[in-house]
Amino acid sequence: MGFHLHERLAADTIHVGDLALSRVLLMNDRRFPWLILVPRREGLRDFDEVASEDKADFYLAIEQASAALRALTGAYKLNVGAIGNMVPQLHVHIVARFPADAAWPAPVWGYGVAEPYEAGALENLVAKLARELGLKSGD
């Protein structure tokens, strides 16, 4: 069965690469280092609905994305969330947070307006993330 990324996710993010199960996206918002993981399976909505045989990969991706963000940013706190009230396709947010960031201590979801990266900074960050995750950039 084909996998189609929800158009809203496609519009708001850059494709970093694909882990065993999950697509890794970078939110194009330089206010927050912010990854989104999307299991490449059709029809998933809720966090607990991942098939048994995919669960290990699903949870591992969260750990890998968390480790990559922590290594690259020195995150003070990681926020993890699967909300999906507006975009029903299952996706997991992993956000590196800092006491001096734009939204602290509030959650980032729905907070203000995204500020896109400049092109050079974006390419650089995507390459670093891909390397940290053991992916070829833009896989």
Added chain:
Amino acid sequence: MGFHLHERLAADTIHVGDLALSRVLLMNDRRFPWLILVPRREGLRDFDEVASEDKADFYLAIEQASAALRALTGAYKLNVGAIGNMVPQLHVHIVARFPADAAWPAPVWGYGVAEPYEAGALENLVAKLARELGLKSGD
């Protein structure tokens, strides 16, 4: 090593019972059916920091709490989140959401003011949750 529930979590919730690893709490806010899971280990902050030997129980508790909320409420969507910017002790929110609820489609965190349950309704819901989770109420 002893386990101490953060005072803010203790103040805002009712103890439903304890699963293998995680304490199950009900947020005392009748606007949203809202469970909080807290692994009974000292010093945990982030979602990916649960010890290897505890991970299976940690993830299973999320699935069990999700299933219990879905069974009891017919949730339209489940929101799962580990944020912890204000309460650093690792805790996972699992919230049953509906298109007609008070905050929809926004996340519940920081949304308005909690509305406590009435005593009878609270006792009733805690008992139902405990039964659904296979716990003795108030364990």
